Every structure is written in structure tokens, then in C-alpha cells.
Amino acid sequence: MRVAIFASGNGTNFEILAQQFLRKQIPGQLVLLFCDHPKAPVIERAQCLGINWESFTVKECGDKAAYEQRISQLLTAQKIDFIVLAGYLRVIGNGILDQYPQRIINLHPAYLPEYPGLHSIERALADGRKQTGVTIHYVDAGLDSGPIITQQRVPILPTDTLESLETRVHACEHQLYPQVVKQLLTVFEKKEKNQ
Template sequence: MRVAIFASGNGTNFEILAQQFLNQQIPGQLSLLFCDHPQAPVIKRAERLGIAWETFTVKECGNKVAYEQRLVQLLKDYKIDFIILAGYLRVIGSPILDYYPKRIINLHPAYLPEYPGLHSIERALADKKTQTGVTIHYIDAGLDSGPIITQKRVPILPNDTLTTLEARVHACEHQLYPQVVKQLMTAFEKKEQI
């Protein structure tokens, strides 16, 4: 299995997954990091780990359709079998969804269907909720609406700030996402060998 990770920002989830692929704790080959922000810190992480990376923007391509068509061609060039979204802040469109049905997963920092979209942690805190969570799900054409693979609750404590709550949500992500990716990659590899 040849895997691509899509990320847009700092890349802590990318680095944890990449290290586990490199150490063969997760089966398959991490073949590509794609980033839609040329200055994002995640690119430096990929360079440090020796992972091939590519970056381009919607603006460079002219529009979203051209961007996604270029992205599909890039994924074909790298012979990618499976896509992992790790802080990729764009909605995936039909060119990619059509080419990778049930082969794109996402990590979302909320207990879906609560707080889909951006700023999920901030919104849960502002609404004075007592808990939030982490969801790993397949991608579909909607906004964080694809079939859920697994979820875990994260408590919101009375004295939480955005910083403390984000740290706890990210700690949950860093533990849960590699476990799920390992299970999925193991299952896909077994199917491929049959």
C-alpha cells in the first residue's frame, strides 16, 4: 500500500504517523506528503524525515477543479493507494473522491456530528460544553459527514483555556489516529494479498 498524507499546517499528526510508517509499526509505505500551503511547517517535518513532498495552491491552478485534477494526476504519478488527511483544511471534491472511494480518512477534533468544519475546539469551549472529542471518519462529499470509523470523548474541564483543551484533544488524536491507521492498513494489505 502506497500512502499519501495531506496536511495544511504544523504537522504534528503527520510526524507521528510518518515515524510509525518509517519504523514499520504501521504497514505500507508513506510515499508522499501533499501540502496546500507552501510555507507550512509540515513541509520541514517531511524534509527532516526524508519523506517526498509536493505543494501547490488553488490560486496557482486557477480554480478548485483544476487544482483537484492536478492533485489526482500527482497521486497517480506517485501510485498512491490510500489518502490520510491530517490537518488538511480543504473540502475534498469529486475528482479525488471518485478516484479514491472509501480510501480517504480524516481526523476531526470534535465528536461528530457535533462541530463539523473549522474551529471545532474553540466552538465547544465557547458553548460551555462539558466534553468534546475526536472523530476518525471516511471522507464523502459533505463537510465532515462521512461514515465514522471511531470516536473518543475528551472532557472539557471547568478551568480549561483554549490552550489546555487543544493540548488534551491533540494528545487524544496522537494516540488514536495511529492505532486506526494501523488497523486499516493491516486490513487493506490482507485484502491486497488475497
């Protein structure tokens, strides 16, 4: 299985996944990081790990349709089988969804359907919730609305600041996401061998 990771920002989940791919703790081969922000720190993480990366923006491409088409061409050229979103802050378009049915997964820092979209941790804290969570789901055309693969609750403590809560949510992500990616790719590889 040839895997691409899409990310937009700092890239801590990308780095943890990439390290596990490189150590063969996750089956398949991580062949590409795609980032929609050319100056994002995740690109430096990819460079340090020797992972091939590509970055361009919607603005560079002219519009969203051209942007998605260019991504699709990149994925085809790299013979990508499976896509892992790790802090990629754009909605995936129908062309790529059709190209990779049930082969794109996302990590979301909330217990969906609670707090879809951006600033999920901040919103849960501001609302005075007693818990939030982490969700891993298949990607569909909606906003964090695809079929859920697994979820884990994260308590919100009375003393929590945004920074302390983010730290615990990210710790949960860093543990859970590699496990799920490993399980899914193991299943996909078995299916491929049996076809």
C-alpha cells in the first residue's frame, strides 16, 4: 500500500505516523506528504525524515477545481492507494473522494458529532463541557460527517486551560491514530493479496 498524508500545519501527528512507517511498525509505504501551506512546519518535519513532499495552494492553481485536479494528478503519478489526513484543514472534493472511496481517513479533535470544523478543542472548553474527545472517521463530502471508525473520550478538568487541554487531546491522538492506521492498512493489504 502506497500512502499519502495530507497536513496543513505543525505536523506532530504526521511525524509520529512517518516514524512508525519508517520503522515498519505500520504496514505499507509512506511515499508523500501533501501540504496546502508552503511555509507550514510539517514540511520541515518531512524533510528531516526524508519523506517526499509537495505543496501548492488553491490560489496558485486558480480555483478549487483546478487545485483538486492537480492533487488528483499528483496522487495518480505517485500511485497512491490510501490517504491519511493529519491536520489537513480543507474539505476534500468529490473528484478525490470518487478516486479513493473508503480510502481516506481523518483525525478530528472532538467526539463527533460534537464540534465539527475548526477550533473544536477551544469551543468545547468555552462551553464548559466536562469532556471532549478524539474521532477517527472516513472522509465524505460533508464537514467531519463521514462514518466513524473509532472514538476516545478526553476529560476536561476544572483547572484546564486551552493549552493543557490541547496537550491531552494531542496525546490521545498520537496514541490512537497510529493504531487505527496500522489496523486499516493491515486489512487493506490482506484484501489486496487475496484479490
